Amino acid sequence: MTNSSRRMSHLLARTLYLSFLLAAPLTMAACGGGAKADPPASPASPASHGIDQSAIDPSVMPGDDFFRYANGGWLKRTEIPPDRSSYGVWSILFDRAQQRTRELMEHASGQVGDYYATYMDEQAIEKKRLEPMRGRLAEIDALADKRALATWIGQHMRADVDALNMTNFHTDRLFGVWVAQNFNDPAHNVPYLLQGGLGLPDRDYYVQTGARMDGIRAAYRTHIAMVLKLAGIDKPEERAAAVFDLERRIANTHATRTESVDVHKANNPWTPDEFGRRAPGIDWKALLAGARLDASPTIIVWHPGAFRGTAALVQSVSMDAWKDYLKFHELDRYSRILPKAFADESFAFYGKTLSGTPQQQDRWKRAVNATNGALGEVVAQMYVAKYFPASAKTQLQEMVAAIVKAFDRRLDALTWMSPKTKASAKAKLATLKVGIGYPDSWRDFSKLQIVRADAVGNAERAELFDYEYRLQQLREAPDRAQWWLDPQTVNAVNLPIQNALNFPAAILEPPFYDSQASGAARYGSIGAIIGHEISHSFDDQGSQFDSTGRLANWWTAEDLAHFTAASAKLVAQYNAYMPFTDLHENGQLTLSENIADVAGLSAAYDAYHASGGTDDRTFFLSFGQTWQSKDREEVARQQVLTDGHALDEYRADTVRNLDAWYAPFDVKPGQKLHLAPEDRVRVW
Numbered sequence: 001m002t003n004s005s006r007r008m009s010h011l012l013a014r015t016l017y018l019s020f021l022l023a024a025p026l027t028m029a030a031c032g033g034g035a036k037a038d039p040p041a042s043p044a045s046p047a048s049h050g051i052d053q054s055a056i057d058p059s060v061m062p063g064d065d066f067f068r069y070a071n072g073g074w075l076k077r078t079e080i081p082p083d084r085s086s087y088g089v090w091s092i093l094f095d096r097a098q099q100r101t102r103e104l105m106e107h108a109s110g111q112v113g114d115y116y117a118t119y120m121d122e123q124a125i126e127k128k129r130l131e132p133m134r135g136r137l138a139e140i141d142a143l144a145d146k147r148a149l150a151t152w153i154g155q156h157m158r159a160d161v162d163a164l165n166m167t168n169f170h171t172d173r174l175f176g177v178w179v180a181q182n183f184n185d186p187a188h189n190v191p192y193l194l195q196g197g198l199g200l201p202d203r204d205y206y207v208q209t210g211a212r213m214d215g216i217r218a219a220y221r222t223h224i225a226m227v228l229k230l231a232g233i234d235k236p237e238e239r240a241a242a243v244f245d246l247e248r249r250i251a252n253t254h255a256t257r258t259e260s261v262d263v264h265k266a267n268n269p270w271t272p273d274e275f276g277r278r279a280p281g282i283d284w285k286a287l288l289a290g291a292r293l294d295a296s297p298t299i300i301v302w303h304p305g306a307f308r309g310t311a312a313l314v315q316s317v318s319m320d321a322w323k324d325y326l327k328f329h330e331l332d333r334y335s336r337i338l339p340k341a342f343a344d345e346s347f348a349f350y351g352k353t354l355s356g357t358p359q360q361q362d363r364w365k366r367a368v369n370a371t372n373g374a375l376g377e378v379v380a381q382m383y384v385a386k387y388f389p390a391s392a393k394t395q396l397q398e399m400v401a402a403i404v405k406a407f408d409r410r411l412d413a414l415t416w417m418s419p420k421t422k423a424s425a426k427a428k429l430a431t432l433k434v435g436i437g438y439p440d441s442w443r444d445f446s447k448l449q450i451v452r453a454d455a456v457g458n459a460e461r462a463e464l465f466d467y468e469y470r471l472q473q474l475r476e477a478p479d480r481a482q483w484w485l486d487p488q489t490v491n492a493v494n495l496p497i498q499n500a501l502n503f504p505a506a507i508l509e510p511p512f513y514d515s516q517a518s519g520a521a522r523y524g525s526i527g528a529i530i531g532h533e534i535s536h537s538f539d540d541q542g543s544q545f546d547s548t549g550r551l552a553n554w555w556t557a558e559d560l561a562h563f564t565a566a567s568a569k570l571v572a573q574y575n576a577y578m579p580f581t582d583l584h585e586n587g588q589l590t591l592s593e594n595i596a597d598v599a600g601l602s603a604a605y606d607a608y609h610a611s612g613g614t615d616d617r618t619f620f621l622s623f624g625q626t627w628q629s630k631d632r633e634e635v636a637r638q639q640v641l642t643d644g645h646a647l648d649e650y651r652a653d654t655v656r657n658l659d660a661w662y663a664p665f666d667v668k669p670g671q672k673l674h675l676a677p678e679d680r681v682r683v684w
């Protein structure tokens, strides 16, 4: 579920959003939650288990608008807190994990306690003024030529993107690095290089026409000028214009979000020596040596067009413009841990203008996010020891086994799939590695140096420590048990190359998972989420990877033809949803996630019935309430444009594709969500 694109996913409708925020210096409130501020009425009060009856709006016909039937009462009484861009059941879980994590950090000694306390020490940060950035700005000023520029860019690349697991395609650094199993050679890890270099979330923000985007671009240019001015750099407006123009030209070379999720476009293994010929303009030898990737026999270039285009810009654009561009991004990236004037400016643009969030979230929430980003698994060990009982792990493993079995039966029953493809699918299901709660072993952070009162240094050292960990993985065999989400994260993810799933402890919580709730409520919520992630292994993306993670389509042409025809119906179903009069959902961009929603709900339904359950009404209502949420317009628009997940309300309406939904809610032809049986999409 999640957000992102293709296969992968994550569940959370917000994943992309959150990872974008953590990766970029953005401020925001991803989903921040409130400790002191009273959270608005929670979707399911902790005293009740299962369906929140008070959330239902009986004045809405479920067949017209299932999302508002299941959640209308809650929607009417709930306001989005001022420090957030969205709010809902996911936020409640997020708040809970965040509050718990905060307590752990406040009481921790050592690295975790030091990192958190240093982030919180605004006085020390204010007192240092711009001193933590001086060395780096001077380094940039001193770059003598394009070769030195290439070296510097390489030395500052980090493992800050993830093409297939988290589907995070954004980095404000010129290029992003992702280290994972080579999808052409499952025995080895490889560096994947991705496009980057933009301050705004995506190329669309630079190239789309219209008053709204014009307004964002004008505000961004002003933001660039403000940051340069705060740093005491002269002629800020003039320099900002050149920086923006350079970014716009970089954006013009970028692949679209839809292109980024096409693994076949991404399969470009280059040797280090080939870069100069394939993408002339950058001194690649210097850049790859700076990034310590020059000894890698193969590098997979995910976005060859952007590499060619960006390399040409390195050659043609002046050193002065490049230096201003680098200085702006360094300042912007660390703004939240620079003096207040920088942090406020960062929030004014990324929080208010870009995401529509009126109020900056409390500093402790930002400190929790940052500490999790730097020391995730150290915090995680404390979290699971306190909050994830062994009994939960056992019960959930049983549910997973039941849903896997339901999926296997669905594979057996498919009439359109050839026996050969079916055998491959079953092999993949049999070897799927499902991680519940936390990883089998923990990563060693003992060598990461955290220094009190050095917030910027801590952030940089943590990023570098992580990068070096990834470089080390290039020398090791791939590990199918590796986790890509921290256990204190409210999300879940399918790892296509590892043929594995991660369900962190923090999402295995009420109302999604409540050991006291009925089977109908559990299967309709966490069961559908588990089914969703499993199905990603077999969808349009999953079918590109075999059970070993090799990029090898194991489907026959006929299998694919059926799948494509069913997909086309689902694309049309989502294209017809109009969240705004001038914007419809993008059925193609969200296809993998929508297929996963249909398949996951279907498998969870089967597993629920196999367990002896018959309460279909509760099952579907529980699913509908899983999507209980509200978005501000800006962030909803951003999601529709850039995210692989449809808006939550349409995800709730997935139910219309299941025959079993119609009777308990008395859905009749003519109602808005009614689909004739032949129009209901059944992929699996």
Ligand SMILES: [Zn+2]
Residues within 6 Å of the ligand: 001, 002, 003, 007, 008, 009, 010, 011, 532, 533, 536, 593, 596
């Ligand atoms: Zn997903």
